[in-house]
Structure formats: structure tokens, C-alpha cells
Amino acid sequence: MAQSLNFFVSSSRSPDFTISTNSYTKPMLQTPNRFLPFTKSPRKPLILVSASAENGQGASSAVTADFVSDNGTKPIAISPPDSSSIEVDAVTEAELKENGFRSTRRTKLVCTIGPATCGFEQLEALAVGGMNVARINMCHGTREWHMTVIERVRRLNEEKGYAVAIMMDTEGSEIHMGDLGGASSAKAEDGEVWTFSVRAYDSIRPDRSITVNYDGFAEDVKVGDELLVDGGMVRFEVIEKIGPDVKCLCTDPGLLLPRANLTFWRDGSLVRERNSMLPTISSKDWLDIDFGIAEGVDFIAVSFVKSAEVINHLKSYIKARSRDGDIAVLAKIESIDSLKNLQEIIQASDGAMVARGDLGAQIPLEQVPLAQQRIVETCRELNKPVIVASQLLESMIEYPTPTRAEVADVSEAVRQRADALMLSGESAMGQFPDKALTVLRSVSLRIEKWWRDEKRHEVMDLPDIASSFSDSISEEICNSAAKMANNLEVDALFVYTKDGHMASLLSRSRPDCPIFAFTADTSVRRRLNLQWGLIPFRLGFSDDMESNLNKTFALLKARGMIKSGDLVIAVSDMLQSIQVMNVP
Ligand SMILES: Nc1ncnc2c1ncn2[C@@H]1O[C@H](COP(=O)(O)OP(=O)(O)O)[C@@H](O)[C@H]1O
Ligand SMILES: C=C(OP(=O)(O)O)C(=O)O
Numbered sequence: 192m193a194q195s196l197n198f199f200v201s202s203s204r205s206p207d208f209t210i211s212t213n214s215y216t217k218p219m220l221q222t223p224n225r226f227l228p229f230t231k232s233p234r235k236p237l238i239l240v241s242a243s244a245e246n247g248q249g250a251s252s253a254v255t256a257d258f259v260s261d262n263g264t265k266p267i268a269i270s271p272p273d274s275s276s277i278e279v280d281a282v283t284e285a286e287l288k289e290n291g292f293r294s295t296r297r298t299k300l301v302c303t304i305g306p307a308t309c310g311f312e313q314l315e316a317l318a319v320g321g322m323n324v325a326r327i328n329m330c331h332g333t334r335e336w337h338m339t340v341i342e343r344v345r346r347l348n349e350e351k352g353y354a355v356a357i358m359m360d361t362e363g364s365e366i367h368m369g370d371l372g373g374a375s376s377a378k379a380e381d382g383e384v385w386t387f388s389v390r391a392y393d394s395i396r397p398d399r400s401i402t403v404n405y406d407g408f409a410e411d412v413k414v415g416d417e418l419l420v421d422g423g424m425v426r427f428e429v430i431e432k433i434g435p436d437v438k439c440l441c442t443d444p445g446l447l448l449p450r451a452n453l454t455f456w457r458d459g460s461l462v463r464e465r466n467s468m469l470p471t472i473s474s475k476d477w478l479d480i481d482f483g484i485a486e487g488v489d490f491i492a493v494s495f496v497k498s499a500e501v502i503n504h505l506k507s508y509i510k511a512r513s514r515d516g517d518i519a520v521l522a523k524i525e526s527i528d529s530l531k532n533l534q535e536i537i538q539a540s541d542g543a544m545v546a547r548g549d550l551g552a553q554i555p556l557e558q559v560p561l562a563q564q565r566i567v568e569t570c571r572e573l574n575k576p577v578i579v580a581s582q583l584l585e586s587m588i589e590y591p592t593p594t595r596a597e598v599a600d601v602s603e604a605v606r607q608r609a610d611a612l613m614l615s616g617e618s619a620m621g622q623f624p625d626k627a628l629t630v631l632r633s634v635s636l637r638i639e640k641w642w643r644d645e646k647r648h649e650v651m652d653l654p655d656i657a658s659s660f661s662d663s664i665s666e667e668i669c670n671s672a673a674k675m676a677n678n679l680e681v682d683a684l685f686v687y688t689k690d691g692h693m694a695s696l697l698s699r700s701r702p703d704c705p706i707f708a709f710t711a712d713t714s715v716r717r718r719l720n721l722q723w724g725l726i727p728f729r730l731g732f733s734d735d736m737e738s739n740l741n742k743t744f745a746l747l748k749a750r751g752m753i754k755s756g757d758l759v760i761a762v763s764d765m766l767q768s769i770q771v772m773n774v775p
């Protein structure tokens with residue numbers, strides 16, 4: 192099989208096209224290095240531009256969407272995407288126009304949605320602030336609430352031109368407290384005796400009592416065990432067992448939050464016999480997963496993964512049931528078992544999360560940073576996107592500015608070139624969700640700019656991962672294209688991809704320039720949102736690369752996202768070639 196690498200500078204070919212857009216308001220202004228909140232943008236319409244690049248016969252119709260009021264009462268006039276249009280999310284488009292290619296953000300941002308951010312306007316503020324993925328934690332909230340949030344995110348995408356993907360995070364079989372009978376927190380003081388019970392209190396919860404979700408709790412703990420709430424935020428010692436009730440003495444005071452995670456320790460080690468017998472995916476999780484499949488979420492993050500087996504099982508379950516497109520399965524690395532089987536778990540998954548919250552409750556805290564580094568590196572090697580999660584900006588739940596240490600932690604995750612950073616309580620129930628997102632964005636942009644200013648291309652020796660000769664060719668092409676992009680200082684890499692694989696291979700090399708990933712599939716496009724440096728576009732394309740390129744150039748030029756003379760390297764998974772060209 193002969194494979195050719197074509198290197199050519201394209202002849203200038205300027206297709207005819209017609210264009211029409213609605214008036215457009217810039218949604219995003221950079222606030223470099225300043226942790227300032229965003230000015231909220233006015234409502235923005237979805238803009239689709241259509242053009243025809245065929246033989247200079249520019250006979251095309253423009254597709255526009257009507258502005259729709261917030262309450263959704265006005266009828267929406269959105270045409271389905273046609274083969275001659277291109278879609279990119281409104282925030283990226285504004286960023287490209289404002290600052291050019293090189294300063295688009297490479298690190299992706301995930302926000303947990305909760306009471307502080309579930310309103311339509313609040314969700315929009317996060318989208319404007321750079322949220323790439325909205326996370327719904329199935330530990331919290333009702334089915335109706337989850338449904339409402341998903342609907343709102345979808346509506347936001349459709350009506351306002353964002354491309355926010357949706358991640359469902361399973362509850363898992365962890366042991367946790369009940370919901371405190373509606374109270375937002377309870378204070379445990381030093382020396383107090385609290386009762387942890389498997390009894391469900393049907394009306395009023397007695398003072399200093401906590402329900403536990405796991406029936407075997409009273410059997411499993413022993414007098415003398417240490418009981419840790421949220422990995423040590425509050426500590427108790429078990430002093431007496433009376434039937435279903437376990438009396439515990441508070442030894443480290445603190446705030447108990449609803450449904451906080453519980454672990455128990457004996458002779459200095461985590462007691463995990465029972466945990467390892469609980470199924471990773473509980474019966475409640477399966478119901479949630481069915482709901483996620485029916486709703487067509489983009490990612491399912493699986494809590495407390497212990498082995499690759501459960502991931503394989505879930506993936507085949509989804510494959511048999513999912514209507515259109517795949518749902519990516521992410522493994523949350525948050526237990527000792529998941530660290531033990533790291534390589535095979537990540538290999539089986541479509542990505543991973545460094546879930547530092549529970550991880551820090553299971554291994555000594557000082558080991559968490561090393562575990563993070565190892566997980567991030569393993570994901571890079573195996574070409575899987577990785578999210579660094581939990582407590583990145585914990586103090587911002589209450590305060591409008593982060594601590595210096597938090598900023599340093601975020602910087603470190605960006606320097607590790609993790610694909611994505613995640614907010615949990617900061618965006619779910621904190622007082623400053625938008626400001627927290629701004630901090631993640633500003634810190635990411637600052638580190639990324641530093642790389643470019645100092646010409647710090649990453650020299651990471653990536654192992655070969657292809658499992659077939661054809662895959663090897665794709666891999667070599669992407670590695671070479673990324674290297675060429677750095678050496679030639681090109682403005683952007685273009686990749687035309689059906690399933691996203693070539694795009695992920697380019698992302699894996701972490702090139703200096705942004706990667707424009709063109710795909711005809713809307714669900715692939717949303718999933719690419721999680722990967723470092725990728726700017727996903729929806730675009731119908733053919734097997735003819737020259738016509739694809741001309742069409743893309745015309746459409747992007749019409750939108751003011753590229754200009755004549757820009758240097759581009761293009762690859763595709765239809766024609767295994769690398770093309771270097773100036774935009775005509
Ligand atoms: N859907 C929700 N409804 C209410 N509160 C939520 C929701 N999602 C998250 N939260 C709040 O945000 C906090 C942090 O979120 P997260 O880290 O996802 O959960 P957890 O702390 O349970 O692991 C939670 O402890 C909870 O107080
Ligand atoms: C992200 C995590 O999982 P959850 O918030 O669901 O506990 C974590 O433990 O860090």
C-alpha cells in the first residue's frame with residue numbers, strides 16, 4: 192500500500208459565495224491576568240453562514256436564526272444544518288476574531304451545575320465564560336432537576352450558538368451520609384457524641400444524628416475505628432454500637448455537608464473490604480445511565496472504577512442502546528484499586544478524571560499530586576482526554592478571590608497539559624461561580640501564553656499506540672504534522688475527521704497552534720470539546736480534500752475567522768496526507 196505525503200502550496204482559488212448573518216454581538220472580552228467577572232453579554236443569535244464553493248457558482252442560501260426571548264415563548268426559526276454551512280460555538284468565534292488563532296484557550300473547562308448555576312441565564316453566563324462541558328453529579332438533585340438542566344443546556348446551544356457538552360457523573364456505591372433533612376450543613380464540635388445510623392428517620396432528624404446510606408454500616412464498623420467525613424474534613428472515633436446505631440466521638444470538628452462521603456479506618460489503613468464487594472455501578476446508577484442514554488448525554492463519568500471490566504461492560508451496554516452516536520465513558524480515578532489497575536482502566540475508557548476529592552480520602556494527601564501526574568501522563572500516552580478535578584478553587588465557594596496556593600495548583604495542572612480542569616462546589620453551590628470560571632480561564636491562558644512566548648514546545652516522547660498499520664500511518668502523520676506546525680510556526684492545524692480519532696492524535700502532540708477539527712457529526716463535535724487545543728467545527732465534507740479546503744477557507748474567511756496569507760497545515764482521515772498551504 193503506497194501512502195504519499197503531499198506537500199503543496201495551494202494555488203489561489205477564490206470561490207464565489209454569498210453570505211448572510213444576523214447582527215452579532217461579541218460575547219467575550221479577555222481580561223488577561225485579572226480575575227474580573229464577565230460583563231454579561233446581551234442575547235446572541237445562532238449564526239450559520241452558508242456558501243457555495245463549487246466551480247465558482249455561488250448559488251447558496253443563507254441560514255439564519257431568529258432571536259428568541261429567554262422565556263422561550265417566541266417560535267424558533269432555526270434551519271437544520273445544511274451541507275454547505277459551518278458551525279462553531281459563539282464564544283470561540285468571538286475569541287478567534289478578537290485575538291487571532293494563537294491565543295485561543297487550549298485547556299478545556301468543565302463546570303458542575305448545581306443550585307447556584309442551574310438557571311438559564313446562569314448557564315449562559317458560564318457558557319460565555321468558557322464552559323466547554325456541563326457536569327451533572329447524580330449524587331444530588333432529582334430526575335426532574337437533571338432533566339431541566341439538560342434541556343436548558345440544549346436550548347442554550349440551539350438558540351445561542353454555544354456547543355456545551357453534557358457529562359453525567361454516576362453516584363457509585365460509595366458510603367455517604369444522608370441529606371441532613373434539608374439543612375445545608377451541620378456543625379460537629381470537638382468532644383460531641385454523634386449517632387450514625389442506617390435507620391431512615393421519617394420525620395424529624397434527632398439532634399446530632401446522621402443517616403448512612405449503606406445497610407451494612409453498623410455491622411462493618413468496629414469500636415475504635417476512625418470515621419472520616421469527606422476524607423478528613425471532620426473526624427470521629429467509633430465508641431459504641433447499639434443495634435443500627437453507631438455512637439461516634441468527634442475528634443476533629445468541622446462542617447458536615449449533605450451526602451458527604453464516609454470512609455472508615457482501622458489501625459491506620461482504609462477499611463475497604465466491604466467497598467470492594469459493592470458493585471461499581473449500583474442499581475440506581477443503571478437507572479441513571481438509562482436516563483443519560485435516553486437524553487443523549489455526551490459523557491458518562493463512572494465513579495469508583497476498580498477495573499477495566501466495568502468500563503467494557505458499560506461501553507457494550509451503551510453501544511447496544513444508544514440511538515445516535517456514542518456516549519464517551521470516562522473513568523474516575525478515585526480509589527486505591529483504580530490506581531492499581533490504572534493502565535488497563537484508562538486503555539478501556541474514552542477518558543479519565545483525576546477525582547482528587549475521594550482519592551485524597553483513600554490515599555495519603557501527600558501522594559495525591561504524584562498520582563495526578565501519573566494519571567495525566569498515562570492518559571497522554573494512551574491518547575485519552577484527562578480532567579483534573581476537585582478543590583481547584585475551593586476557597587472561592589465563599590470568597591471572590593482564590594488563594595495563591597489554589598492559583599499555583601491550577602497552573603500546575605495546566606503545565607501538566609491536562610485536557611481539562613473542573614469546578615465542583617465552586618460552580619454548583621458557591622457564591623462566585625462566574626469568577627471561579629474566570630480564574631480557571633485566566634490562569635490557563637497565562638500559562639499557555641508563556642509557553643508560546645518562551646517557545647516551550649513540549650518534547651514528550653510519546654509511545655506508539657496504533658493497533659493496525661493504517662492506524663500507524665495516521666499516528667505518524669499527526670505526530671509529523673504537529674512537529675511541522677511548531678517548526679514552521681503555522682497559524683492553525685486543520686483536521687477533517689469522521690470519528691474524531693485524527694483530531695485526538697493531533698491534540699495528543701500538544702502543538703503550539705490551535706487545531707481546527709472539522710466533523711460532520713454533531714455528537715463527535717461535542718465530544719471533541721473535552722480535548723486539549725481542539726476547536727470543533729461542524730462541517731459536511733467530501734473525500735476531495737482540495738474542495739474541502741476551498742470550502743472551509745471560503746466559509747471561515749466569510750466569518751472573519753481566517754484571512755488570506757494565514758499558514759495552515761491540513762490532515763484528514765480520508766486521504767492520508769499532510770498539506771501545507773497559505774490561505775488564498
Ligand atoms: N445537583 C445538585 N444539587 C444540589 N447541590 C449540589 C448539586 N450538585 C452539586 N451540589 C453541591 O456541590 C457540592 C460539590 O459538588 P460535587 O463535588 O460534585 O459533589 P460531592 O461533594 O458530593 O462529591 C456538593 O457537595 C453539593 O453540596
Ligand atoms: C470528582 C469527584 O467525585 P464526586 O464529586 O462525585 O465525589 C471526586 O471525588 O473528586
Ligand SMILES: [K+]
Pocket residue numbers: 328329330360361362363494
Ligand atoms: K458522583
Ligand SMILES: [Mg+2]
Pocket residue numbers: 494525546548549
Ligand atoms: Mg468522588
